[in-house]
Amino acid sequence: MPPDLMFWIGIAIKMGITALFVSVATIVAEKLGAAVGALVATLPVSAGPVYVFLALDHDAAFISASALASLALNAATAIYVTVYVLLAQRHGIWLSVPLALAVWFAAAFVFGPVHWTAWAALVLNLVIFVLCFFIVERYGHVRMPPTKRSWYDFVVRAGMVALLVGAVLTLSFRIGPAGSGILAVFPVIYTSIMVILHCRVGGLATAAVLANAIPGLAGFGMALLTLHLTAVPLGSAGALLIALCVSVAWNVMLYVLRRQQLHI
Numbered sequence: 001m002p003p004d005l006m007f008w009i010g011i012a013i014k015m016g017i018t019a020l021f022v023s024v025a026t027i028v029a030e031k032l033g034a035a036v037g038a039l040v041a042t043l044p045v046s047a048g049p050v051y052v053f054l055a056l057d058h059d060a061a062f063i064s065a066s067a068l069a070s071l072a073l074n075a076a077t078a079i080y081v082t083v084y085v086l087l088a089q090r091h092g093i094w095l096s097v098p099l100a101l102a103v104w105f106a107a108a109f110v111f112g113p114v115h116w117t118a119w120a121a122l123v124l125n126l127v128i129f130v131l132c133f134f135i136v137e138r139y140g141h142v143r144m145p146p147t148k149r150s151w152y153d154f155v156v157r158a159g160m161v162a163l164l165v166g167a168v169l170t171l172s173f174r175i176g177p178a179g180s181g182i183l184a185v186f187p188v189i190y191t192s193i194m195v196i197l198h199c200r201v202g203g204l205a206t207a208a209v210l211a212n213a214i215p216g217l218a219g220f221g222m223a224l225l226t227l228h229l230t231a232v233p234l235g236s237a238g239a240l241l242i243a244l245c246v247s248v249a250w251n252v253m254l255y256v257l258r259r260q261q262l263h264i
Contacts, residue, residue, distance in 0.1 A: 038209050039251045041189055042216030044223065044244065050184040051227070055236035062177045063239070064231035069181030071121040071224040072114065075128040076107035077187045078217055081210045082132040084194055085139050088203030088210075096203060097194050104187060112182050118228055129218045140211035142204045185224075219250025 044051070047070065055063050084100035111124075171179070190210065197206040223243040230239040 036255065038212035039216045039254055041193060042213050042220050043247055043251060044220060046189050047184050047220075048240075048244065051240060054180060054184070055240060057173075058177075060231045060236045060239070062180075063236045064228050065177035066181035066184065067224045067228035067231065067243075068116055068118060068121060069112070069178040070185045071118075071221055071228060072111045072116045072124060073108055073182050073185045074217065074221040074224060075121075075125050076104050076111055077185060077190070078125075078128050078132045078214060079107050080104035080187055081190055081213060081217070082135055084190075085136045085207040085211050088194075088198065088207040089139065091203070093195065093198040093203070096198070097191065100194075101191070108182060112178070118225060122225060125218070125221045129214065129221070133214050133218075136207075136211035136214055139204075140208050142208035215254050216251050219247055219254070222250060223247035 051063065051066070054066065080100050080103055083103045084096055087096040087099055116124075171183070175183070190213070193209060194206060197209060223246045226246045227239050227243040230242055234242070
């Protein structure tokens with residue numbers, strides 16, 4: 001079999017595996033309700049498989065550098081979500097989502113070329129997330145009305161993430177670790193949530209889901225920092241496992257805190 005054909009078959013298989021993973025995670029999230037679903041969505045549902053497959057093709061130093069770039073762009077995703085939450089209070093999907101995406105690209109244009117250190121990227125995330133949390137906190141209490149899931153919901157989400165995986169893996173050798181890290185955290189999950197739910201339940205309820213995602217997204221940033229710091233000394237496999245544990249533990253902590261608040 002020609003090497004080029006084997007490469008593209010491998011990409012297709014990885015895209016299919018990721019699409020299946022995202023579909024399962026989406027079903028679980030929607031069965032658990034809006035607040036818990038937001039926490040599930042902030043787990044490394046899309047970026048996780050991307051990094052696993054990147055680790056199969058590149059060394060630990062590449063993964064570490066990519067994670068640092070992703071950490072900086074995680075702040076851009078928080079800004080993106082916050083802008084959508086604010087816009088969705090009064091505007092429809094055709095204004096809210098494109099404008100929010102334009103802000104993400106603008107932030108990526110600003111943050112992407114910077115040669116970040118771990119501490120600088122961490123401080124950026126701390127400042128951005130504190131501001132975003134206080135901005136969206138008031139919008140996170142709208143009750144999610146009952147919804148009926150359609151088959152194309154899963155196709156849209158799985159397809160978007162599969163295309164992201166294919167793009168990152170195909171371009172990673174050309175765009176390097178920083179470019180791969182930026183693409184790895186492109187907010188496909190959040191965009192699909194915005195598009196699908198806004199059409200179905202309206203902007204206020206969709207904004208509530210995304211507002212609840214901000215604290216979990218901060219935990220994803222901690223996982224990226226962990227991956228950056230541990231990839232070289234521990235190897236990519238061990239670092240990815242530890243980073244996943246950090247993300248899961250953070251969201252479990254948030255879930256427990258929310259449960260306690262409900263019983264006060």
